[in-house]
Amino acid sequence: MDTPDDHLTRPLTIYDVAARAGVSIASVSRVLNGRNSPRPETKERVMAAVRELGFVPDGAARALSNRLKEVVGVVFRRTSEILDDAFSDEDESLLFADVINRGVEVEARNRGFDLLMSSVDVYDHSPHGRISSIAGKSDGLILHDQVLSPVGIVRIAQRTPVVTLAGTPTPSSVNVRSDNAAGMRELTRHLLVDHGYPTVAYLAGHADSPDNVARAEAFELVVAEVGIEGWTGEIWRGNYMASGGAKVIKDILARSLPLPRAIVCANDQTAIGVMYTLAQHGVRVPEDVAVTGFDDIPVARHLHPQLTTVRQPIHKLGATAFDVLYSMISGEGRPEPEVVLPTSLVVRGSCGCQVESVPPWEVSYR
Amino acid sequence: MDTPDDHLTRPLTIYDVAARAGVSIASVSRVLNGRNSPRPETKERVMAAVRELGFVPDGAARALSNRLKEVVGVVFRRTSEILDDAFSDEDESLLFADVINRGVEVEARNRGFDLLMSSVDVYDHSPHGRISSIAGKSDGLILHDQVLSPVGIVRIAQRTPVVTLAGTPTPSSVNVRSDNAAGMRELTRHLLVDHGYPTVAYLAGHADSPDNVARAEAFELVVAEVGIEGWTGEIWRGNYMASGGAKVIKDILARSLPLPRAIVCANDQTAIGVMYTLAQHGVRVPEDVAVTGFDDIPVARHLHPQLTTVRQPIHKLGATAFDVLYSMISGEGRPEPEVVLPTSLVVRGSCGCQVESVPPWEVSYR
DNA sequence: ACGCGGCCGGTAAGCGCTTACCGGCACCGA
DNA sequence: TCGGTGCCGGTAAGCGCTTACCGGCCGCGT
Numbered sequence: 001m002d003t004p005d006d007h008l009t010r011p012l013t014i015y016d017v018a019a020r021a022g023v024s025i026a027s028v029s030r031v032l033n034g035r036n037s038p039r040p041e042t043k044e045r046v047m048a049a050v051r052e053l054g055f056v057p058d059g060a061a062r063a064l065s066n067r068l069k070e071v072v073g074v075v076f077r078r079t080s081e082i083l084d085d086a087f088s089d090e091d092e093s094l095l096f097a098d099v100i101n102r103g104v105e106v107e108a109r110n111r112g113f114d115l116l117m118s119s120v121d122v123y124d125h126s127p128h129g130r131i132s133s134i135a136g137k138s139d140g141l142i143l144h145d146q147v148l149s150p151v152g153i154v155r156i157a158q159r160t161p162v163v164t165l166a167g168t169p170t171p172s173s174v175n176v177r178s179d180n181a182a183g184m185r186e187l188t189r190h191l192l193v194d195h196g197y198p199t200v201a202y203l204a205g206h207a208d209s210p211d212n213v214a215r216a217e218a219f220e221l222v223v224a225e226v227g228i229e230g231w232t233g234e235i236w237r238g239n240y241m242a243s244g245g246a247k248v249i250k251d252i253l254a255r256s257l258p259l260p261r262a263i264v265c266a267n268d269q270t271a272i273g274v275m276y277t278l279a280q281h282g283v284r285v286p287e288d289v290a291v292t293g294f295d296d297i298p299v300a301r302h303l304h305p306q307l308t309t310v311r312q313p314i315h316k317l318g319a320t321a322f323d324v325l326y327s328m329i330s331g332e333g334r335p336e337p338e339v340v341l342p343t344s345l346v347v348r349g350s351c352g353c354q355v356e357s358v359p360p361w362e363v364s365y366r
Numbered sequence: 367m368d369t370p371d372d373h374l375t376r377p378l379t380i381y382d383v384a385a386r387a388g389v390s391i392a393s394v395s396r397v398l399n400g401r402n403s404p405r406p407e408t409k410e411r412v413m414a415a416v417r418e419l420g421f422v423p424d425g426a427a428r429a430l431s432n433r434l435k436e437v438v439g440v441v442f443r444r445t446s447e448i449l450d451d452a453f454s455d456e457d458e459s460l461l462f463a464d465v466i467n468r469g470v471e472v473e474a475r476n477r478g479f480d481l482l483m484s485s486v487d488v489y490d491h492s493p494h495g496r497i498s499s500i501a502g503k504s505d506g507l508i509l510h511d512q513v514l515s516p517v518g519i520v521r522i523a524q525r526t527p528v529v530t531l532a533g534t535p536t537p538s539s540v541n542v543r544s545d546n547a548a549g550m551r552e553l554t555r556h557l558l559v560d561h562g563y564p565t566v567a568y569l570a571g572h573a574d575s576p577d578n579v580a581r582a583e584a585f586e587l588v589v590a591e592v593g594i595e596g597w598t599g600e601i602w603r604g605n606y607m608a609s610g611g612a613k614v615i616k617d618i619l620a621r622s623l624p625l626p627r628a629i630v631c632a633n634d635q636t637a638i639g640v641m642y643t644l645a646q647h648g649v650r651v652p653e654d655v656a657v658t659g660f661d662d663i664p665v666a667r668h669l670h671p672q673l674t675t676v677r678q679p680i681h682k683l684g685a686t687a688f689d690v691l692y693s694m695i696s697g698e699g700r701p702e703p704e705v706v707l708p709t710s711l712v713v714r715g716s717c718g719c720q721v722e723s724v725p726p727w728e729v730s731y732r
Numbered sequence: 733a734c735g736c737g738g739c740c741g742g743t744a745a746g747c748g749c750t751t752a753c754c755g756g757c758a759c760c761g762a
Numbered sequence: 763t764c765g766g767t768g769c770c771g772g773t774a775a776g777c778g779c780t781t782a783c784c785g786g787c788c789g790c791g792t
Contacts, residue, residue, distance in 0.1 A: 011525070011778095012525070013777095013778055013779085014778070014779070015778085023741075023742090024741065024742045024743080025742090025743095025778090025779080025780095026741065026742060026743080026744095026780080026781075027740085027741060027742080029779065029780055029781080030741085030780090030781090032779095033780080035780090035781085036739095036740085036741090036781090038740070038741075039739090039740065039741090042740080042741080054521055054522075054524060054525050055525075056498045056501050056502045056522075056525060056526070057502050057778080057779070058430070058502055058777090058778055058779070059426075059429075059435075059499070059502040059503030059504075060425075060426045060427075060428075060429035060430040060435055060503070060777085060778080060779090061426075061430050061747090061777070061778035061779040061780090062426075062502070062778080062779055062780080063425075063426035063747090063779090064424070064426040064427050064430050064746095064747045064748065064749085064777085064778080064779070064780095065746080065747050065778075065779045065780045065781085066747080066779080066780055066781090067747070069425075069426055069503075071482065071503065078468075078472075098464045101483075102444075102485075105483065105484070105485055106444075106485075109484070109485070112499075114482050114483065114484050114499070114500060114503065115482065115483045115484070116437065116480050116481065116482050116483075117467075117471065117480065117481045117482075117483055118471070118475070118480050118481070119468075119471055119472075119475070132422045133425070133478075133480070134480060135422050136422045136423050136424055136425040136428070137425030137426070137435075137437065137480065138425075155420055156420075156422075158420060159377070159378070159420050159421075159422060160422070241727070242725070242726070242727035243725075243727055243728075246725060246727075269727075272668075272726065272727065273725075273727065276725055276726065277725075280723075298665075299664075299665050299668055302638075302665055302668045302669060303668060304670050357646075359608070359609075359612060359639075359642055359643075360608070360638065360642065361607070361608035361609055361612075361635075361638065361639065362609075377748095379747095379748055379749085380748070380749070381748085389771075389772090390771065390772045390773080391748090391749080391750095391772090391773095392750080392751075392771065392772060392773080392774095393770085393771060393772080395749065395750055395751080396750090396751090396770095396771080398749095399750080401750090401751085402751090402769095402770085402771090404770070404771075405769090405770065405771090408770080408771080423748080423749070424747090424748055424749070426747085426748080426749090427747070427748035427749040427750090427777090428748080428749055428750080429749090429777090430747085430748080430749070430750095430777045430778065430779085431748075431749045431750045431751085431776080431777050432749080432750055432751090432777080433777070
């Protein structure tokens with residue numbers, strides 16, 4: 001048989017397998033790929049040799065020869081930042097990107113593709129090299145929001161299939177996003193119409209994020225429709241992170257500014273920071289101030305009160321991104337420039353509604 | 367310049383770049399890899415051509431030629447299961463594996479490696495093919511717990527460098543884990559000695575998981591040391607998931623069996639299910655029953671009361687796994703068969719201690 | 733009994749890179 | 763002025779696969 005330390009020696013190739021099975025390398029390859037129906041007996045001999053040797057074909061050689069790597073690159077943004085002199089790692093942020101990635105992974109798996117992952121740091125001012133490296137190792141790219149500038153995307157999309165998530169379509173890349181506007185409209189109406197709250201603020205995310213822009217616009221629209229004025233502006237600017245939401249509330253309280261009756265946060269994480277800070281200062285949620293999120297990340301239902309938010313089909317977002325990319329890779333013609341997935345309002349306690357509790361773990365993101 | 371739809375045509379190669387720059391392919395390669403110091407003028411011409419063409423070298427060809435893919439495969443377990451006729455997706459479980467993966471990613475990035483990820487389903491009875499495929503596309507493998515049987519690990523480890531997480535070392539693979547025993551000892555002592563609780567149960571995880579075995583043993587040891595008897599046994603068997611913990615408590619309550627003064631859960635997720643179910647039945651935590659977890663996943667500090675648990679250096683576990691694997695890949699001799707990382711007790715409210723609250727997001731997992 | 737069509741399976745030509753090897757040229761010392 | 767010495771950079775040989783192409787052999791029909 002083999003010695004234990006074989007991997008220190010030259011790795012096995014199909015030549016080794018062929019020699020052992022007493023056939024040619026072509027036959028080995030054919031058996032391994034199930035093409036051209038080799039005779040059962042030949043097939044068996046090859047399989048036996050493969051088994052005995054523990055042979056695993058080299059992916060690079062395979063990819064080089066048939067121009068298909070069966071790998072899709074996923075680039076996401078790593079959020080870690082210096083906050084108040086303390087290094088803080090927003091691990092909650094894991095959730096959103098990672099649920100998407102799992103969605104991609106599941107779908108990719110169905111097609112025999114694997115995921116090549118790489119993150120881009122916030123500080124990273126030239127992620128191009130990194131992304132090019134991924135591009136060279138994969139058949140197509142899925143880019144999360146905020147990982148590459150629009151021009152960068154256009155550049156790379158000219159040479160390889162690209163799907164963006166929560167971005168904007170370009171002439172050569174497709175975008176997949178969820179229906180921010182509809183979700184935000186439904187949520188804001190719930191607050192202003194169903195609950196009849198007289199004042200409401202929108203605590204923004206990154207100003208340049210398409211998601212944030214769409215959410216803010218829908219918010220403004222409903223507010224105007226109802227005939228009141230939404231509180232926005234510089235002081236209500238967050239950064240999609242809990243720390244950002246916390247800072248906004250701290251600032252407002254420190255300056256003794258009034259609080260609105262309801263705070264609509266750009267995403268769930270921001271709401272986490274807001275709710276925590278309000279509680280610290282003795283402001284009750286939802287009795288004094290209602291708070292809502294956006295995304296419905298898993299932790300949302302663990303908060304007290306449980307968070308009313310807009311559910312994005314996070315898992316499906318990823319799955320869809322892969323499907324679209326796959327159709328581009330296999331050259332079935334480029335689909336429409338943008339795919340929009342529906343959102344839905346998830347009413348829990350933080351908006352002021354009374355709802356019975358559901359075990360936080362009995363939920364599906366599919 | 368180039369037409370927008372170039373990626374529908376034959377992809378660029380270094381020949382195209384060489385032609386455009388008026389040099390040979392060798393020079394292009396040298397410039398791209400920064401070897402053999404080509405003359406500045408030559409270098410500039412090549413760079414210009416690369417820029418104009420938007421050339422990205424093919425990873426497969428590169429890998430094939432220099433026997434280094436700069437890719438490390440990571441295989442983790444996807445947990446989704448049929449529960450009480452309802453499909454339930456334990457997305458909290460994302461956290462543990464994903465924090466590890468991020469740790470791997472960060473370290474890999476430092477070395478210019480990318481992560482090739484693939485999950486194995488619980489039902490998947492022959493993950494070997496899947497893992498072989500990953501092995502063929504990478505320079506080495508990091509296998510999470512419960513993705514491959516020990517014999518499978520041995521087989522694959524003979525042909526490629528393998529690091530396991532929370533598993534057991536084999537003659538040809540290295541294991542990285544945290545010091546379960548020390549953490550559990552410290553935790554159990556805290557409960558029995560500091561708090562002086564008279565009765566305590568251990569709510570187990572998967573019976574065959576090395577982590578679970580180590581934790582259970584340490585628990586038993588301390589309990590015996592103190593001179594009382596720990597509650598264990600069939601009814602206290604969970605499955606590392608919230609639903610498992612919930613089921614145990616429901617069963618006990620349904621049978622009107624007594625509850626211990628403290629419940630030590632095999633991991634945080636189990637504790638989530640336990641705490642939720644206790645609250646449902648009006649049992650107060652920690653006044654009536656103290657509950658503790660293990661792992662310190664991010665959501666632990668969002669629970670009410672915040673969860674007392676044992677911190678595993680989750681992020682570092684991943685980073686270390688990569689470091690070890692890297693040293694194996696670069697052939698710096700195999701390190702010790704097992705690397706054990708220290709754990710630490712994190713005292714929060716659920717054990718009965720009074721502690722001041724810290725913003726849940728101001729925590730680092732590094 | 734001979735010719736022809738099919739089916740197997742072997743031979744060899746790439747896939748796009750890296751790099752050993754070597755030839756050419758410029759510059760130096762004698 | 764001529765030979766020696768480097769330095770650049772071109773040529774070509776792989777890396778481990780897939781697959782087009784083709785030769786051999788078996789079995790059929792006439």
